[in-house]
Amino acid sequence: AQTVTQSQPEMSVQEAETVTLSCTYDTSESDYYLFWYKQPPSRQMILVIRQEAYKQQNATENRFSVNFQKAAKSFSLKISDSQLGDAAMYFCAYRRTFGNEKLTFGTGTRLTIIP
């Protein structure tokens, strides 16, 4: 069974600085998707970034980028120029490309932005 591990329950960063959130996963599949979701206090889960395992290039969305290490089964999220609005729970998630579309989530990292 696939598992997703986020080993940092809480992190904090100074506004305008850079922070990296860690995620590792375990799977025997070769084709899959990885996601980072953000959940602010409003509770709405928002897709931050998506990576397809067959793509070697790391995904980037504005200030958000990932470091995808397929052999190491690692998928970290880097947030550059942190802003107050980045404060939220961040969840790493996995789903295999073929078969049922179940998303497997990590336990989340709560990110605090220090003004």
Next chain:
Amino acid sequence: DVKVTQSSRYLVKRTGEKVFLECVQDMDHENMFWYRQDPGLGLRLIYFSYDVKMKEKGDIPEGYSVSREKKERFSLILESASTNQTSMYLCASTPPPGGLNYGYTFGSGTRLTVV
């Protein structure tokens, strides 16, 4: 803008009551999901559906059932609510994978308290 709507944001029910949580999506998505979110445990899949009248058990289906009579609506049913079902419930939907904007769209959650 695509939407997943959950009928209640907060709900308080008594032990033993039958509880219905409703979810509606306006994106014509085939796949719909019910997750439960608890602190320190992340999101765990209860049930999912990949077509009308089709359903599959997730990781924690005990004490729950689902109904999908129409493509846009996916209901979660607690047959006899218990205090250990006090939690945040999140509904999500997704199209088949492969599109440019592939990802899950979540509702804003229902916080259920069973007393």
